[in-house]
Amino acid sequence: MSVDVAIVGIGMHEFGRTEGVSGMDQGVIAVRRALADAGASWDDMQFAFGGSMAAGAADTMVSLLGLTGLQFINVMNGCATGGSALFSAYNTIRSGVFDLGIAIGFDKHERGAFRVNTKGAGLGDWYGSSGLALTTQFFGMKINRYMHEYGISHSTLAKVASKAFRNGSENPMAWRRKPLSEQEIADSPMLSYPLTQYMFCNPGEGGVALILCRADKAHLYSDRPIYLRAAAVRSRRFGSFEVLAPSIALEHNAGPTVDASKAAFEMAGIGPEDVDLAQLQDTEAGAEVMHMAENGFCEHGEQEMMIQAGETEIGGRFPVNTDGGCLANGEPIGASGLRQVYENVLQLRGDAGSRQVPNDPKVAYTHVYGAPGISGVTILSR
Amino acid sequence: MAQVPVAEGVFTWPSDAPALIGSRCVACGNHMFPVQSGCPKCSGDSTETVTLGRRGTLWTWTIQGFPPKAPPYAGDADPKTFRAFGVGYVELPGEVKVEARLTESDPEKLKIGMEMELVIVPLSTDENGDEVVTFAFAPVA
Known part of the structure; x- marks a missing residue:
């Protein structure tokens, strides 16, 4: 029989730009804060899994x-x-195998759009030299097709971004803390049609650490353990439309998010209707829209009505990206998925302060998506 | 000034009717671009090199509105002179959707489903003074 798992400590280094502090050091600070939160010492940790994309081993x-x-x-x-x-x-x-351990993610990226290593991604040099190896292009093309198929409006994209910065302004750990109006967002430079500058997140810096414990020992470290009900990672299948793809198949497959989501719900033994709030990958505003449906929280196209009606706001029926998401926090790749879990732990503990989701949420969901066509989902509950 | 392709084996050049060079799975007939040895559809390990169709329909598109980082970009990345360019996926009937630059960069003139044709376009000038060319799709007039 498998053992239940609880999160008993969380720690984060502020996301954004921290001059003079390496990505690794931001990870170390996150670890120390997680240990303090759990009342544990580094010596108590029996194992660690950790990673970064650009800030070292x-x-x-x-x-x-x-x-x-x-x-x-x-x-x-x-x-x-x-x-x-x-x-x-x-x-x-x-x-x-072990009772107590830690998951760590941190990163520090150069400014501007990700510089893709085409060789590392298994692509020819011609792909980058021809001006095709930009992740931003994929996001523009995916949402443009989606808007065409399902009637999502430009105004909905601006609303998603505006919500992100509004939520970010309530989050002391967030990078972008200045609220922006829908008009300011829509009027910012068009980076990759139909997405403007403020509809995109930026590569950034930050670190997060989470301490996990077998559930029957969780009381030793926390009086409010949050249980991890599911964690699933899936890669792409034939026919899905993914970032950095010189070609895609004629036939259509829903993609790794749908697969990871289904696996996680099955593992947790619950459905999307049981989830009180979600952190969904919002590399750009359109991604949040599409990922609402891909994760099973609505039908394709239904987002238009939901977002226009404010249902994904913190006080709405189904709050999404309550900490400001990638749009307000930036994307330090190694830490980004753990940042979502950190926020959900705060929300389920009731510790999210001015951005606390009302009515005592009990189940929270996270979803990351990215290169080269990979999704990770977690489900947490009290 | 000579013209040189951005890479060998990506498209036929020089040619009056340039075409992309891809692979076809010997076992299941799946088409791929660029050339690759294994098939992502059936896991087959045997492919043959084929030239792909020159015409198709625009499946989706965007406009590259800022200069890509150079490297890897070989074209004009100077913010003062950079000109936005279209990027899209063109569905080649019965084969595959390929990603390419588009010759059109005006959102008003790009429509999903429009007919497109492969063309070869200048990209940059190399250290020998030769013109480097790459592939793009142009709307069929």
């Missing part, structure tokens, strides 16, 4: 945290790096 941080001999495994799995670290930590406890 996580296991080297033991020289700053203490050489305790713990099992430390580096994770590097594209945009699901943090999610994969959490998945691995979850299953390490679930299987009974």
Whole structure:
């Protein structure tokens, strides 16, 4: 029989730009804050899974945290790096191998759109030299097609971004904390039609650490443990439309988000109707819209009505990206998926302050998506 | 000034009717671009090199509105002189959807479903003074 898993400690280094502090150091600060939250010491950690995309091998941080001999495994799995670290930590406890451990994600990226390493992505140099290797193009093309098929309006994209910055303004850990009006967002420079500058998140910096414990020992570290009910990661199947693809099949497949979501709901034994709030990958405003349906929270096209009616606002029927999402927090790839879980733990504990979802939420959902066509989902409950 | 392709084996050049070079799975007939050795549809390990159709319909599109980072971009990345360019996926009937630059960059003139044809366009000038060319799709007039 598998063991239930609880999150008993959370720590985060502020997202954004922190001059003079390396990505690794931001990860270390997140670890120390998570340990303090759990009332545990580094020496208590039996194992760690950690990773970054651009800020070094996580296991080297033991020289700053203490050489305790713990099992430390580096994770590097594209945009699901943090999610994969959490998945691995979850299953390490679930299987009974260890009782207490930590998942760590951090990063620090150069400014501007991601510079894609075409060779590393298995692509020819011609792809980048011809001006095609930009993740931003994919997002523009996916939402443009989606708007054509399902009648999503430009105004809905602006509303999503405006909500993100409004929620971010209530989040002391967020990068972009200035609310922006729908008009300001719509009028900002068009980066990749139909997406404007303020509809895109930026690569950034930050770190998050989560301490996981077998549920029957959780009371030793926390009087408000939050249970991890599911963690799933899926890669793309034939026919899905993904970032950095020189060609895609004629036939259509729904993609890794749909697969990861179904697997997670099955694991948790609940359905989308049971979820009180969600953090959904919002690399840009359109992604949040599409991911609402891909994760099973509505039908394709229904988002137009839901968002126009304010249902995804913090006080709405189904709050989405309550911490401001990637749009307000930026995207340090290794930490991004764990940032979503951090926010859900705060919300389920009732500790989210001025952005607390009302009515005592009990079930919260996270979803990351990214290169090269990978999705990670978690479901948390009290 | 000579013209050189951005890479060998991506499109037929020089040619009066240039075409993209892709692969066809010997086992299941799946088409791929660019050339690759294994098939993502049936896991087959045997493919043959084929030239793809030159015409298709626009499946989706965007406009690259800011200069891509150089490297890897070989074209004009100077913010002062950069000109926005279209990017899209063109559905080649019975084959595959391919991603390409578009010769059109006006959102008003791009429509999903419109007919497109492959053309070869200048990209940059290399260190020998030769013109580097790449592929793009142009609306069929």
